[in-house]
Amino acid sequence: MADIYREKIIKVRVTDKEYAALKARSDKPRLAEWMRETCLDTSGQRKPRSQPRSTVDPALLRQLAGIGNNLNQIARRVNSGQWGPLERVHVMTALAAVERQLAALKPEHHDR
Numbered sequence: 704m705a706d707i708y709r710e711k712i713i714k715v716r717v718t719d720k721e722y723a724a725l726k727a728r729s730d731k732p733r734l735a736e737w738m739r740e741t742c743l744d745t746s747g748q749r750k751p752r753s754q755p756r757s758t759v760d761p762a763l764l765r766q767l768a769g770i771g772n773n774l775n776q777i778a779r780r781v782n783s784g785q786w787g788p789l790e791r792v793h794v795m796t797a798l799a800a801v802e803r804q805l806a807a808l809k810p811e812h813h814d815r
Contacts, residue, residue, distance in 0.1 A: 774798070
């Protein structure tokens with residue numbers, strides 16, 4: 704097979720731990736070669752997914768991701784000690800209400 708000139712470069716940032724995990728999985732001397740073979744089949748086409756695509760509305764997923772980010776910011780602030788005990792009780796009460804609402808929504812959107 705003739706040499707293929709590859710001119711496109713994809714940069715992927717990983718942690719030291721992630722890099723070590725990729726190197727450990729690779730059976731090739733060069734990680735790029737292993738990644739191409741893992742992500743593409745021999746015809747250059749994408750390999751089929753091992754799991755079916757989610758049927759959840761992408762807009763809903765984006766909103767849930769945003770809510771998750773907001774919750775992480777709240778947790779960081781609560782844990783930082785910036786709020787007094789009364790403020791923390793109010794936040795914990797509100798978070799418990801959110802948790803109950805999410806638990807009620809989960810059965811409606813699970814395995815659709």
